[in-house]
Amino acid sequence: MSISLAVFLVFVASTLGITYWAAKRSSGASAYFAAGRKIAAWQNGFAVAGDFMSAASFLGLIGLIALQGLDGILYSVGGFVAFVTILLLMAEPLRNLGKYTIGDVLAYRLNPRLVRALAAFSTLTIATFYMIAQMVGAGALVNLLLADSGITYNMAVVGVGALMMIYVVFGGMLATTWVQIIKAMLLSACGVILTVLVLKRFQFHLIDFFAAASQIAYHQKEQLVVRDFLQPGLHYHPPHGPVDLLSLSLMFVFGTAGLPHVLVKFYTVPDAKTARHSVVWAMFVIGGFYVLATVLGLAAAVIIGPDSILARGGTNMAGPRLAQAVGGDLFLAFVSAVAFATILAVVAGLMISASTSFAHDFWTNVIHHGRERTASESVLVARIAALAIGAASVLIATRLGPGSNVLILATFGMVVAASANFPVLALSIYWRRFNTAGAVAGLTVGLFSSLALILASPNFMGVDAASATGGRHLIQAQPWFPYENVGIVSVPLGFLAAVLATLLTKEPAAETKFDELMVRANTGLGAERTAAH
């Protein structure tokens, strides 16, 4: 066993130990659902950041910038700006409505059964895409650390997946808020240390660093090219590039505000003010990390180079390999352990939101018509749902292989959130006229149009040359949809379907209840508080 593997295992074990200890100490965090609504603003801010910054943020983002330069940096910007939408439009009303899942919020003034079923289905879809990304990331990471041992990527994915499911299903879910807080701190620390080590190589002369980033030499179609990574156009170029970029932006600005595992964090705070402050905390943590990530991604291009990144480990391993290059094997072990803890924490967060939604929205409210189920039955159903998502994700992750960038995989979940969840959530909170037919149409059209377009996009469809090495397209045919990012079509479709179906039907009950929803959302009247009087 190599020294870096040993150090890695020690770090992972101690992270888990600290988490367990912290979770036991705080009585609030032991509550299965909303952590007793006692979380402070800064804690919740770090937890939101922890939930949001997955393998995609750390492993995927750095790799994407290392290969695409400025075009990759747009992913960094997008991940951050999404929180402005959450801050201005979503966090406070969601907290004040005091519900637990997206289905709950929608069921407030709408006819719940079908709406809840669809909301649960879209939540599961989003969680599965995110889970696949985490599994690919974890598999690639273990594969890199165990490079000489003969363990293949597929074996790593299955092994890691099984371990994570055991951790999450048997107890890990309880500690999720603390896992997120600690992991967000570790990830931020990693980002800072890595940036300092990188810039030290340039004697902290930023101008020199950016000069190096403006002349990256690598091979493209077997020809040596030199490119300026601070200029756009490395990935998104005409004819489809400009529209694809707008599509990407639409997805980010609305998608994060529809991610169930991020939104769930706003139900855990005492009041709207704390929700608001926690978004601002999260914006500092996430923004800080993402600004550093632009430097780290460029640094990976400068120090390791795109050729070497693709040759060993693939795009997802650019960050860990940068750590090895500037900090040695020990630092690689540390960074890998943090990345691994990140994945574990996100898996826990995803699982809790997806399995809660399934148990609460689907099992209790749809199958059993809202008749309260016993706690043990709900937890059992949640665990089975978690296992099913885990198994499906492992299967798909092995099929996709280590070459798929985990950030791109996560964006599939995000575009579903932007097309299905965000339109109906926003309309339900802000539009008096909105009704059940609108929600059903919006969720259905948003979900299925985004899924169909993702499958028909160049992400999955394409003709590979017989000699092509690395990842092959799942569907060997010319893509039916020209853009990689499908939000430009699916987001407006989701909105349009919701609005049209609403206008075509009348539901006076939904309109009558809007007054109550407005008052609750804006004042917090009637919402559950920490210390009920």
Place this chain on the structure above:
Amino acid sequence: MSNVAKNESVPTVNEKDWNAIANSKAFKDLIAIKKTFIVPAFAIFLLHYLALAVLIGYAPKLASTRVIGTVTIAYLFALSQFAVGWLIAALYLVAAAKFDALTVDILAHAAERQGGE
């Protein structure tokens, strides 16, 4: 699941009261003042953000112009998104303090209406 049940059974205000509060002047003022901040803030943010994709996609030459050393307009404009996001967050915190004060009044009024619960 007991949390959920508890939450749904909190009996505080009946439908008439919700309508009364929603139609009160104080509440309408709160919504109006919220709108005057949130709508322009979100619009400015969205335009500034979408301008990045437009600049890079449709004016790549301009975006590639070097400003400081090799640092391009595109990179600086990307970084400006973070600055604008943080600025809006800071301004919102200030504005929201005012919303909170108005909300306290509305809640006090509502409690009175209910006979000082």
